[in-house]
Every structure is written in C-alpha cells, then in structure tokens.
Amino acid sequence: MKHELLTRQGREKPIKTGVLGATGYAGIELCRLLLRHPIAELAAVGSVSFEGKPLSDIYPALRERTDLVCESAEQVIAKSDVVFAALPHGLSEDTAAVCAKAGKVFIDLGADFRLDDADTYTSWYGVEVKHQELHKEAVYGLPELFREEILGKRIIGNPGCYPTVSALGIAPALRAGLVSKTGIIVDAKSGVTGAGRGLSQTTHFPDCNEAFSAYKVASHRHTPEIEQTLGKLAGSDVVITFVPHLLPVNRGILSTIYAKIKPGVAFDDIREAYQKAYEKEQFVRLMPKGQEVNISHVRGSNYCDVQIYHDARTGTLIATAVIDNMVKGAAGAAVQNMNLLSGLPEETGLTDIPLPF
Amino acid sequence: MKHELLTRQGREKPIKTGVLGATGYAGIELCRLLLRHPIAELAAVGSVSFEGKPLSDIYPALRERTDLVCESAEQVIAKSDVVFAALPHGLSEDTAAVCAKAGKVFIDLGADFRLDDADTYTSWYGVEVKHQELHKEAVYGLPELFREEILGKRIIGNPGCYPTVSALGIAPALRAGLVSKTGIIVDAKSGVTGAGRGLSQTTHFPDCNEAFSAYKVASHRHTPEIEQTLGKLAGSDVVITFVPHLLPVNRGILSTIYAKIKPGVAFDDIREAYQKAYEKEQFVRLMPKGQEVNISHVRGSNYCDVQIYHDARTGTLIATAVIDNMVKGAAGAAVQNMNLLSGLPEETGLTDIPLPF
Amino acid sequence: MKHELLTRQGREKPIKTGVLGATGYAGIELCRLLLRHPIAELAAVGSVSFEGKPLSDIYPALRERTDLVCESAEQVIAKSDVVFAALPHGLSEDTAAVCAKAGKVFIDLGADFRLDDADTYTSWYGVEVKHQELHKEAVYGLPELFREEILGKRIIGNPGCYPTVSALGIAPALRAGLVSKTGIIVDAKSGVTGAGRGLSQTTHFPDCNEAFSAYKVASHRHTPEIEQTLGKLAGSDVVITFVPHLLPVNRGILSTIYAKIKPGVAFDDIREAYQKAYEKEQFVRLMPKGQEVNISHVRGSNYCDVQIYHDARTGTLIATAVIDNMVKGAAGAAVQNMNLLSGLPEETGLTDIPLPF
Amino acid sequence: MKHELLTRQGREKPIKTGVLGATGYAGIELCRLLLRHPIAELAAVGSVSFEGKPLSDIYPALRERTDLVCESAEQVIAKSDVVFAALPHGLSEDTAAVCAKAGKVFIDLGADFRLDDADTYTSWYGVEVKHQELHKEAVYGLPELFREEILGKRIIGNPGCYPTVSALGIAPALRAGLVSKTGIIVDAKSGVTGAGRGLSQTTHFPDCNEAFSAYKVASHRHTPEIEQTLGKLAGSDVVITFVPHLLPVNRGILSTIYAKIKPGVAFDDIREAYQKAYEKEQFVRLMPKGQEVNISHVRGSNYCDVQIYHDARTGTLIATAVIDNMVKGAAGAAVQNMNLLSGLPEETGLTDIPLPF
Secondary structure, eight states: OOOTTTTOTTSSOOEEEEEETTTSHHHHHHHHHHHTOSSEEEEEEEOSTTTTSBHHHHOGGGTTTOOOBEEOHHHHHHHOSEEEEOOOTTSHHHHHHHHHHHTOEEEEOSSTTTOSOHHHHHHHHOOOOSOHHHHHHEEEOOHHHHHHHHTTOSEEEOOOHHHHHHHHHHHHHHHTTOBOSSSOEEEEEEOGGGGOSSOOSTTBHHHHTTOOEEOSTTTOTHHHHHHHHHHHHHTSOOOOEEEEEEOSSSSOEEEEEEEEBOTTOOHHHHHHHHHHHHTTOTTEEEOOTTOOOOGGGSTTSSOEEEEEEEETTTTEEEEEEEEOTTIIIIIHHHHHHHHHHTTSOTTTTOOOOOOOO | OOOTTTTOTTSSOOEEEEEETTTSHHHHHHHHHHHTOSSEEEEEEEOSTTTTSBHHHHOGGGTTTOOOBEEOHHHHHHHOSEEEEOOOTTSHHHHHHHHHHTTOEEEEOSSTTTOSOHHHHHHHHOOOOSOHHHHHHEEEOOHHHHHHHHTTOSEEEOOOHHHHHHHHHHHHHHHTTOBOSSSOEEEEEEOGGGGOSSOOSTTBHHHHTTOOEEOSTTTOTHHHHHHHHHHHHHTSOOOOEEEEEEOSSSSOEEEEEEEEBOTTOOHHHHHHHHHHHHTTOTTEEEOOTTOOOOGGGSTTSSOEEEEEEEETTTTEEEEEEEEOTTIIIIIHHHHHHHHHHTTSOTTTTOOOOOOOO | OOOTTTTOTTSSOOEEEEEETTTSHHHHHHHHHHHTOSSEEEEEEEOSTTTTSBHHHHOGGGTTTOOOBEEOHHHHHHHOSEEEEOOOTTSHHHHHHHHHHHTOEEEEOSSTTTOSOHHHHHHHHSOOOSOHHHHHHEEEOOHHHHHHHHTTOSEEEOOOHHHHHHHHHHHHHHHTTOBOSSSOEEEEEEOGGGGOSSOOSTTBHHHHTTOOEEOSTTTOTHHHHHHHHHHHHHTSOOOOEEEEEEOSSSSOEEEEEEEEBOTTOOHHHHHHHHHHHHTTOSSEEEOOTTOOOOGGGSTTSSOEEEEEEEETTTTEEEEEEEEOTTIIIIIHHHHHHHHHHHTSOTTTTOOOOOOOO | OOOTTTTOTTSSOOEEEEEETTTSHHHHHHHHHHHTOSSEEEEEEEOSTTTTSBHHHHOGGGTTTOOOBEEOHHHHHHHOSEEEEOOOTTSHHHHHHHHHHHTOEEEEOSSTTTOSOHHHHHHHHOOOOSOHHHHHHEEEOOHHHHHHHHTTOSEEEOOOHHHHHHHHHHHHHHHTTOBOSSSOEEEEEEOGGGGOSSOOSTTBHHHHTTOOEEOSTTTOTHHHHHHHHHHHHHTSOOOOEEEEEEOSSSSOEEEEEEEEBOTTOOHHHHHHHHHHHHTTOSSEEEOOTTOOOOGGGSTTSSOEEEEEEEETTTTEEEEEEEEOTTIIIIIHHHHHHHHHHTTSOTTTTOOOOOOOO
C-alpha cells in the first residue's frame, strides 16, 4: 500500500495479534485499535461470514489501511500470539481450549469467561460450561478493579459494556462501605452499536431513530456480571435492579446508579473515596463538581468519566458514569488487558483523544 | 386563503381561544392543535418577540393554515374566551389576574399554578407568589387523576411534562397502596423540545446530537410537583429521587420508575390495579405483557403508554411510561383541560394517531 | 374499544377501503390516514407476513385505534370498494386484474402502473407486463399535473416519491417552455423510510446514522418515471440525470433541480409561472422569497413546498421541492387520488398540519 | 497530570504551535490533533471569549489531556513557531502581519488568504483587503493540487471545506481536459459542525434534527474559491453553480459534482486520470467500482474518498467526494500544511483511522 506512515504494520512489532469475529462491531473496533498500536501487529483476522474477503471491502473506512483478508479461526490462531475473540456467547470456550493448548493468550470479548459460577452462567445464558478447567485459569479483565489478579493470566474474560461502566461508577463507594449494598438500582442507557452488526427490526433506522425504550427489563444477562463485581467489592453477595435502555446514538453508554448512603456517612467522604480510587487511573476521569458526564466526552476513546451527586433529601448517592461502549466497553478494554499482560503501559495504543463532536 | 377544508377557522366554532407565547414550542404546538379543533377557534396569538409578524413566517410548517399575526397579550385576551399561556414561570400570575377579572378561562402551561404550597413554589422557583387569592380558585389539571376537581374551575395549572408521565406511570400502584411510598426513584429521559425554543450550547446541534447526559440531578423543579401528586395519591407526604436526562431526539419522554412492592402484594394485583385505573381512560394505554413502551409509539399524539414489570429478585415494581412531551406533556393536555371545562368529550380535537416513524 | 371519538370507524362512512401490504411503511401510513378519514372506512388490511395478527401488535402506535387483524388479499378485496396495494413491484398487476373484474377501484402504490411504455418498464424493472389491457384503463395519479385524466379512472398508478417531488419542483417552468428540456439534473435526498421496512445493512442504525451517501447513481428506477412526466409537460422526450442520496432522517425528500433558463427569459416570468401553477393547489405551497423549503416543514402532511432561485451567473434555474415521502410521496397521494375519484374534496382526510419539530 | 503516555506534551517536540480561536470547532479539532502530534507541541491556545479559562473546562472531552489555559493572541504568538488562526473572516490579516514581522509561520483557517483577487474577496465577503503585500507571500494550501507552490511559504490560506472536497472530486477530469469547463454543477451537503460553535435557530437541535434544506443557494462564499481552483486546473476562468445543503449530522461533507464529458472522451480514460492523479496521494482514496463514498467512511480522519460515475444517457460525469469537514476540511489540512512546510511526511500526526460508526 501507498501509505508509509499510515500503515507501518508488521515492522518492529513484537506482539502478533489476531481477531476472531473481526467483521462484527467489536471486532472491527479491535482492528482499528490494533492497526495503530505501536507494539502489536494485527497479523490476521477471522470471519465465518466473510472468509476470503478483504476486510476493507466490508468496512471501507479501513481502505488503504490494511490488506488483510478474512481467514478461518485456525489460520488466525496459527498466526497470532494473542487471540481476541469477538464471537457470540457459547462459541469462545472451544477456541480458548485450542489457544491454551497452543500456548496463546486468549482474550474473550464474549461472555463465556466472565462469570465465576458455572450455574449462574447456565441459568442466564442457557448454555452449559464445557471446559470447567479453563475457567480456573481465566480471569475477569477489569484492570481498574482487579489489576493484580489479571497479571500472569492467559485467558481473559473481557468485561461486558454495562458491567464496566456500572461497576466503575459505584465501585469506590461500595468498596469503602459508604453505601448500602442492598437496594442498588442501575438505570443504564446504551447506544445502538451495543446491539451489534446483526440486523433486527428494533435497530432498523426508521424504527430506532427518534425512538427510546427500555428493554430486557430486570432480565438482562449483564445483571449477574454486575452483581459478581459488586459482590467482590462489597465482600458479600449483592443483588441489584438493572434496567437497560436503547439510546438512538451510535456509541456510548451512560449508567445512572442509585445507592443508599449509610447512616453517618458524609458526602464529602464519598467524594474523597472516588478521588483516591481514581487519581492514578489513566482511563477514569472523575469530573470536577458542576460538570456532568456525557457520552459525547468519551467518544472514540478508552475513558470512563464519572460524576457523583448527593440527593440529601432522600439520603441517596447518585453516580453517573459514561464510556464508549465500543472502546472501554469492548475493544479498548481488550487492548488494555493485552498491554497489562504484556508488561506494556496500559495506555499503549489507547491514546486517542475523544472526538468532541 | 385557498384551502377550503384545511382552514375552516372561525366557522361554527363557539369557543374562541388565544395563545400567549405562541412562538415558543409549546405555544406553536397549541396553535397546531387548536387550528384543527372542531369546536374551538384560534382567535389570536401573542408573542413579545415577534409582535406584528405573521405566525407562519416564524413557523413555515403552518404556512397557508393561518393568517394570524402575533399580537400583544392585551389584544389576545380581549379576543378570547379561553386564554392559554405558554410563558416563562413567574409571568403567568398577572395575566391570570387580568383574565379572572375579565371572566376568561385561563390555562397556564407554565409552573405558576401547579404547586399548592406557596413556600414550596418560592423555594424551588425563586419567585414569590403574588396573587394568593387566585391560587385558591386554581386547580392542577391532570384529568386522569383529578378529573372531578377540575370541573367548574377557571384557572388551570397545566401539569409539567415530567410530572405527567411520572405520575401516570406509578399512580395506580401508589393509590392502591401496593408499593411503599418511600424510596421511589424516577429516572426520566426527555427529548430536546422540552428545553424549549431558546438557544443554548447544550442544545446546539453538534453538542446535543450523539450526546446524552443527566442534568439538574436531584434538583429539577419538577421534583416538588411530582411529589405533590404522589402525595395526594398516597394520602401523605412523598419524597422522591428524581433524575432527568437529555435525550437526543425531538419529542418524547420516557420515565422509568422504581418502587418497592409492599410485603405480601402479588404482582398480579398490581397489574390489575393498573388495568382498572386506565381501562376507561381515553389517553392512557396499558401495554399488553411483552410489549415495551417507546416514545416513538406516541409521537404527535396525546397518549400516555404505560408498562409495568416485576423484578422478583429485589421485590421492585418497575413502571415505564411515555408521552409526547409537547402534546400530553404540554399542549395536548391543555386542550384536554379546555375540553373538560367546556363540557366537550375530552378527546375532541385530540384524535391524531401517533406517527409510527 | 373504549374510545368514542377516536375510533368511530364504520359509522356513516360510505367508502369501504382495504390496504394490501398494510404492515409495510407505506401501508401503515395509509392505515393511519384512512382510520381518521371522515368518509372512508378502513374495512380490511392484508399482509402476507403477518396474516392473522392484529395490526396494532405490529405497530403499537395504532393500539386502541383499530382492532383489525391482517387478512389474505382475497378477504381484503372482498370487503373493499377501493383497494390500495402497497406491494413490491410485479405483484400488483394480478391483483389489479382481480379488482377490475370485481368492479373495485384499484390504487397501486407500487410501480406496476406508473410507466406508459411496457418496454421501458421491463428494461428498468426486469419484469414483463402481463396484463397490457389493464394498462390502457390505468392512469398516472399525480392530480396537480394530470387531474383531468384521472377523473373516472378505476386503476391508478400512484406516483413514486422522487417523481412526485421532482416533477412538482420543475413542472411550471418546463410546461411554460421557460427552461431547456435538455441538461436537467435532479439531485435528490430521501429519508430512510423511503427504503421501506425491510432490513438491510445500509439501513441498520449504526451504519445509517451520521452517514450520507449517493446510491443507484444515474440508475435509479424512478428515472424513467420522472422523464415520462417531464416529457408530457415539455411536449417531447426528456432525458435527465438523476442522483438520489440517502438522508439519515426518518421522513422527507428534498429534490434540488437544475435547469438552463432559455435565452431571453426573465426570472420574474418563471416565478410568475410557478405562482399561477400553484395558486389554487391545496397541497403545493410556493414559498415567499427568502424562505427556504425544508423537509421539516411538511412532516406528516400532504404538502409539497417549492422554492426557486436564479443563478444569474450561469443562467440556471434552481428549483427545490420537499415532501413527506410517506404522505405526499405515497399514502397521502393515494388518499388524494381516492378522494378525487370519489368526488370528494381532494383534501378530505388530509388536513393534518405538519409537525413543526 | 497523571497520564504518562497520554500527555507527553512538550518533550522532544521541536515545533511549537499555537491556536487562535481554539474554542471554536475548528480550533478545538486542531488542538485534538496537535496534542497527539509526534513532532509538534501545542504550546498555547488563544480565545477572546474564554481567556483565562482552562481549555478542558470548555471541552471536557480534553480533560486530563491538556492543562492549557486560554490566553491572548499576543501571548499565543509569542510562544509559537507556527500560529494557526481559526477566526472569523476579516480578523486574520492583522494577525498574519504580526506573525510575518515576528518570523512565525501563519496558517489561516479563515478565508482571508484564500482568494488571489482582492476585488473578488471584497465582493463576496464585504471586507477590504488591508495588507496586499502579505497576499503576495501567501499561498493556497491544498497540497494534493498545489504542493510545489506551498513549499517554502510562510503564510498559508487553508482551503475551505466545500472547496477542498469539491476540487478534489473533479480535479483529475478537469485538469486533463476530459470534461467541459462550463456547466459544472456542485451540489454539496455538509454536517452541522460546518456552521461552527455559534448558536443559531437553524442549528438549534429540534429545528435542525430530522430537517434538511438548501441554504445560500448560488450565493455561498465558497463559490469563488472553488472557481479559482477549478480555473487554475482548467487553465482559464471557470464559473460554476454551487448549492450547499445542511445535513443533520455532526461531521462530514459529500459533494456531488456534475460535468459534461467532452465529445470523444471514453469514461475509462476519466477513470484512469483519477487513478493516476491519486495513486500516490496519502489522503485521497479512489473507491473501487461498485463502492459508494460515504461521510461515515472518513469520520475523524484526514481522508478524502472519491468515486466517479458515468451517466451514459446524458454524457455526464458524476463525481462524488467526501471528507470530514473538521479534519480534511479544516484542522487536518492545516496540520498537513504545517507538516509540508516543516519537511515532515505529510501524514505525520494524521494517522487516525476513520471511526467506522
């Protein structure tokens, strides 16, 4: 290709990566990030639907940035040190097994390795866990909360988008025991890329544009994942009410989280807990007082912006948090996990500034 | 004008109406409805900013549908039997006094006559009540909940948009004592017309489009209005947590309401309470099970659609309700109130079917 | 149903109508209009995909406004005096034959009866004309240009959306011989409902939102239809360049039309020709100088707004015209044709004022 | 600030840059690009409206990426080797004079230095040229067409957005003499950021969303700029018809250009001319046959995508071209010019891959 600087793929890049499910939304976003990663090379892309087709035919946005042609999973795994899988749930386990055997790092953007408890997984996803032994080697990849546990692992369950933004929104208060662990309500709103590239009436433009609704009310599969994380932070089981809504925008999730402040806790203490929790986190920005978080402030970036409020009339902590669901909620988090595992600074290749409009 | 059927203004229409603040969004929506009302005539329109200009110059959508030119408030009042005021808060009281003296019906789309308690009004709006005597004659105009009280009144405080959709969403459960009156959370999302026609950076297209944020968290002025209505339904004071969000669409509000189900109450009883409450209401549609409410299902109409869910894991009632904030949340409700006062069927002139897309 | 005024279907309505393809976008828009038509009753709705299902299950916007259940084409035809067909092209001819035999009026929203010349139809649509005899009885239903020819007919080819707005935009100048009939360029932009309810990657929300492209450049099937109309107005064959674009909005088409002004023609003469042409047309609004047309000014209505400009530097007439593609571009025009055929004022049931936002 | 890799401003970056008008849309986009430029440092930002305020208070998207506080123009110029000005037209000339005297490179994103002919400038912009001598040293900065002329210059008139995309769309055909230079029509559609950050009713969300109109028909100020470029390519004066439209999206321009193919010219020759013209251009991508250009394919990037079509029925070349108006149409082009002047590869700091959704 003609671009000198634009396409310096493969030169002096010690980490070879491959993306399975590369033509889905999370997959292509991974490709976008990996193609510009200074240390990792995008060595191969996999797609069942588009095998044999150039990736840039399916996503013209990538034209002249990659010559990669979609290959089979086997080919992708063979060419990669790190394998990212952006596949429908239930399909990652077998691939993980292959990767484990071949000594590859496996980072799963699906749900197969997110839940510690096999029964919980089966009950919410309707699929049996097949490779229980792999789950013992796997780890839930939310570095801001579980960094130490991730180091040294080779199978990563990359967190879901709603769980990431919701956990980061409430974590400092819950971990410090400043709010009650019962009665937590998560009211979340996601852009349409969260529903993926697959067609549906709900995401058909005229039905989706200028529309807004709740969906999977109190029954969304991210519920147990959020609860698992909050439970770890709280030190015991947490049960939440979780209601997602479909927002007529492309990218972004905002999660509004309601929690009861414990008696005797001052709001300033909560604010301080947030400040301490995030002051060294590269990708979490606690907003100064008076500044709202907005999905438009993190667009295209790996940031999670957080703001908290005190409803003194009812003793409620209201936490709001936003991410770009495609980046911090999927592909960016996956790259961050790869960086962490590889001993690179976590922000390597994730330095995009949000598009302000 | 050339249109025979399109513009049969003034013929055989016994009710003469005028709109103050006609060039604001609620005002023009009132004009749109009144111009096609079979019994009421739009006799005059008032605007401070555009006095002397034809209304259709400001809103070309109305071209060839009205020749009305913006006039002063005095002129509008003189020509009308029913005066609608879509003015910034604090400006309606004096106008109401003039109308009362002149024997006109006054329907206020602003906030001046919504709150029973003068101190509450002052504390949230920063304005003193000037005409306390008028407030004794005024009534809160939410027919579905307070129909009997409205009959015979001549000053109507037309409800706010958030209070309408939120109250209709939770009313049946609260009135029947099936949910706790403490801990109610209202997480609401409104289209941008709710912010009015006035310019602001927040509503500048590139800043608002593909954006989403909470605003006035736990401090929005509609809070005491919602609490007043819920308190009347519950029989004693109710304090809620209310968080509004700005949705990048033109029209529509969705309110998601969380309430604790009282011990021993079956969800079927709640569903039955909703069915009974709304089975005869023309403008409230309780969705069948499995069907979400969506702001796109009520677009341009006076409907409020309601759906309820049971979060059995936490004992929570989740109620969702939608309205077109410009119609049932403002102009349509005002016309409904006029109809009610005038002895007309409430749906007169409000028979538009929602635009499905 | 509970609504007295909202649903007075069937009472004192002498025209019984049926809609085939009722669950498509044009079909449901027809239902929306016919359900409120003061003279016509929506007697039956047909759908192959949803036979046996209530219409309001598919379009919750219509809940409590109709109890109609989707039926077979045979059933719909049997119950109707006027049959509207909103079917894919190639499927209307047989239905028209059945209707003709049964003495029903047939109004086709598809393309089968739009083109006079069978070879042109076959060449652009790839389908043979089967019932040549029916085409002799059929007429192209654009009342503003061909009103006299429509009267008394019983098979109507309802015009395409692009042809309607483009023809109305340039007709007065072309008919009066004020512009050259060669070199006409039509650059048109349509909202996404124009692509119908069927799913496609192009109309998947994240791919369509914040996107814009030309499509079917110089090869769209509406080209010969526009040329046929312009040719009739010009008195001889017209060949145009037509480029449609997909606009990320739900409703509306804007057509920008470029034509060379003939030597010696003053722009004032052109303006006068437009004024004369449309001064008595109920649904065409010529904008005053200085006022742009905008798709938002006709939303939900049967209007076509037109504005013209003089590019004196190049001797070019620039005409801009807008319609709501679902109303004047489809369902509204069909109702207008029915009214015309039935001896009703053309605007009967088409008196909606555009939603200004 | 906490970010190691994210904010390595100022280290080992030999070019010091400053942005005047940094809080406008083009200005902040420049900041976004310069903050990540590997060779240039963003040394200072200027704003009249926000002097003394941190840039990230105005654009929270940039929080934790810059500590810069808005300063006066004098301060910015003093701290910079290269000064970018994103100011309203008429304000750049004086600043350019100051920069010239101080030996700074001046890159003007406004219109002051785009037109060679002072009278043309005055006639379209209503402002007199004050510093005629500066214009002799200035150059029009469209590298793909005038690269040689830019080298060594110190005052750059950065091209307008419409002129960039329109010129790149038609240049190869016109320069090679394959199309007629008379009768060229440019029908362009721009996202709303093109109108800038300033508030107006037209760009108020509810008035702009779901709307579409032409504006400044045949009278837009970019007309003479397009003509100047096309004239240089054609070798003699070119007069065009130019009609811009406002597209309800944030970013992106699509220009559809119509030109008459000269007799005897084969379309394959035109295609070949485009291929040759752009095969070595880093930022221009000629689409393969069958692939449309779409504003969504260049979002956030410095690309200009081009596709051409043959309307054989009328002998017309239809060229379509897209850019991100904020990048290739403003800030990206300015950085490209800086790179060119500084002897850097043109793509330095401009390697962002378009966000595919």
